[in-house]
Amino acid sequence: MGLLEGKRLLITGVLMDSSIAFHVARLAQEEGAQVVLTSFGRTMKITQTIAKRLPQTPPVLELDVTSQEDLDSLAERLGEHVDGLDGVLHSIGFAPPGAFDFLSGTWEDVATALHASAYSLKALSVATLPVLQQGSSVVGLTFDAKFAWPVYDWMGVAKAAFESTNRYLARDLGPRGVRCNLVAAGPIRTTAAKSIPGFEQFENTWSTRAPLGWDVRDPEPAARACVALLSDWFPATTGEIVHVDGGVHAMGQ
Template identity: 65%
Template sequence: MGILGGRGLLITGVLTPASIAFHVARVAQEEGARVVLTAHGRPSLVRRVAQRLPEPPPVIGLDVTDTGQLGSLAERVGAHLDGLDGVLHSIGYAPPSALGGNFLSTPWEDVATAVHVSTYSLTSLTMAALPLMGPGGSVVGLDFDASRAWSGYDWMGVAKAGLESCALYLAKELGPRGIRVNLVAAGPLATTAARGVPGFDGHDWDRAAPLGWDAADAGPTARACAVLLSDWLSATTGEIVHVDGGAHAVGG
């Protein structure tokens, strides 16, 4: 039995087989987890993608900006799992006006959307899942290094900085319940989301990273998430684990 043997996981963010969340779901199943996926708006699409996993999991609809769907999440997940041991937050969106060099002219309404979907949802998703989680539970969010300003990333970068702070406060509040909250900051990967951000170039990252970087290989990121979702790092919370070939650790 693998490191996730018997653990029930809720995984958000599967859209295509290139999605980081898809690879996390695959690794999780290979390591023995029982998985439920969420879908935003197009559950039939996610169900088709889910057929490519080792064992096609249930798919439930979830819009993290819909309080009604969040309110019924525990009941709907509970129809498939008798409890939750882990949640993967792989959710992020910014309107086009909030990306691509428009930082100074982005209207508040679009900034608010980016922060709501990409930052606040870490808390709202966690709280919606909390009735199914007990001591030993783990929340893992996908991050992108917010310590620097990236060309074209603009308000999504601000939202990721908020995500990092949000994870710290969640770790503080949920630690007494025995629930860990950590982030995985991955280098740029060839996902649908990354293609929407001008200037994200895996080749440049490969040259900068001491270990090199393959933007087509989500495996290292998925395995890092799996370890954090397991009980192997039972005393680790409030941490950002960088899976980026070491690029964050060196100067330009």
């Protein structure tokens, strides 16, 4: 029996087969889960094409997490494919180019980053709450927000808000039997990462600082952690951040 046998999962953020979310979806299916993906706008066709590379081609629902209309109809639209949910993966982040210049970033840039990259965790959790079953798991992907990283700027602030949002969700959804946890992955060479100016600064130094080493081309370690948290193997863990970064978070400068 697979680790996720019989589970029904909603997975956001599958854009390319290099994405962590894609590998979560692949591993989840291999472990017995039924998967539904989301995408929106111009990326819908890309996600639908990439979805065909999974062991089973899942349905892809339209979902812009900054659209209240999409969020309000999500539970009903999910009902066309699954009779409930046992887990949700939040793998969403966006910031305009101006947000990657801390001193010059405008409130409009910052507000967009916070809405899409932090508030959306709460919005997605609430939107799926009507169909989330007792014992369900919400898992999000973050990049350790304890530090002021080079080039990350307002997206780093958004990730700090994201991590705080997870703790408040753990508080409020725990009584409903829903666990909320994050995976803090080291830098992975994904489409999203390539959109960050100067991302190569992370690529060039991370493996030298990680006691276990680090491969920026390998999203599977982070994906495995997500799958584990989506399973029943962490029944009493919530509000947590699991680091999958080769150990960099524990090292001094």
